[in-house]
Amino acid sequence: MLHFLKSLSRTVHQCPEELEKEILKNHDNSNYDTEEDCTISLTVWRKSLIFSCINGFTVIGSDGSLVYRVDNYSRCSDQVVLMDGSGNPIFTICRRRKLRLVDWSWLVYDGEVSKSRINSSSSKPIFYVRKNMKILGKSSKVLAYVYDGVLYDKKCAYTIEGSYTHRMCKILDESRSVLAEIKRKQDAAGGVSFGLEVFVLSFRPGLDSGVAMAIVSLLDQMFS
Template identity: 55%
Template sequence: MRMFPKFRWHSRAVHEERDSEQENKAYPRTEGSPCESLTVWRKSLVISCEGFTVIDSDGNLVYRVDNYIEHPEEVVLMDGAGKSVLTMRRRRKLGLGDCWLVFDGEVDNGSAESPILCVRKHVNILQGNTNNVLAYVYRGTSDKRHAFSVEGSYAHRMCKVLDESKEVVAEIKRKEANSKGVSFGIDVFQLIVQPGFDAGFAMALVLLLDQMFC
């Protein structure tokens, strides 16, 4: 069984236009390697379906989500060919917050496969969330110390994923148009992934933030 942080997928990353657009122990940054710039479109290419479409800088479809609904029990991230990359399942438990388990590939309903990650929505009971923490990522369901944190505002599509040393490994940004006066709105945005960090997992975090904060 592959357990985080050793899992890596050799999938490509995503973008809609052809413009040109760390260190963590598990994902060392390669000197001189460019970051991956993906364009995320909150729309399915399948007629009559809600979903996400993710395109790389060469205009290739690399990730997709179809039949997307609000507050589901399960969300499946697929590659461009429709093969399951990650399965995310909502964890039902007593207490505050939204918690999701992340599995590698496709998972059957009766499967006893262990999750590779656990993502928990940050619940700010007291006032004063000065870091604007949105969620924490854990290597195990019982871990007390998080491996990654997500900060910022998903509603404004301005988020950063940070590792334990506070290095930024991925970012969600508003997409800027090349032409003046053209606005993409919040349904088309950029996902910037630093070298060494998995683009599939970064996109999975986008889906979970969408569930937690949309």
């Protein structure tokens, strides 16, 4: 799979070959942190493997395999589908549409859901995500709140804190235990800067990796 990703990425992307080689060469630096916290990490490349896509994500596992992907064909799309490495849909992520000028809410559906089904309310979301609005310059490290389903007047399931712009975020549960983190990727050999396009998503038991990646895709829509 590692050789497949290298050859495919060279074919479909117009990006520096050095960056591509370093992403794949250094993916094994994001394996398991310590046996004590059993943290598993994935390398997230903010790039689609499909040439015709405007943007997207390619998520690589510790063995070099393609774990998740997002192929976005529109620069301003308000609906994307998170797929596994084989292209099977896992979650549909879309912005909520209401009769107001601005709605800072997003919905996450299981599998692939069409816009017509979403608009007809025939499908129920599994997560409702609300962006935290900072009013009158008030400082807050909270980026967003994640609720089960659409009933968001109860305690949130997860809170997202930090800065996605700088790729420094944490996903916390109700007890404020850190379940996942987004961090800048460091080149162990030195000399290569990955910038903001390549980062690490690490997660602990208690949070599904697909849910964590869906949250990453949501944050990208909110803050990019």
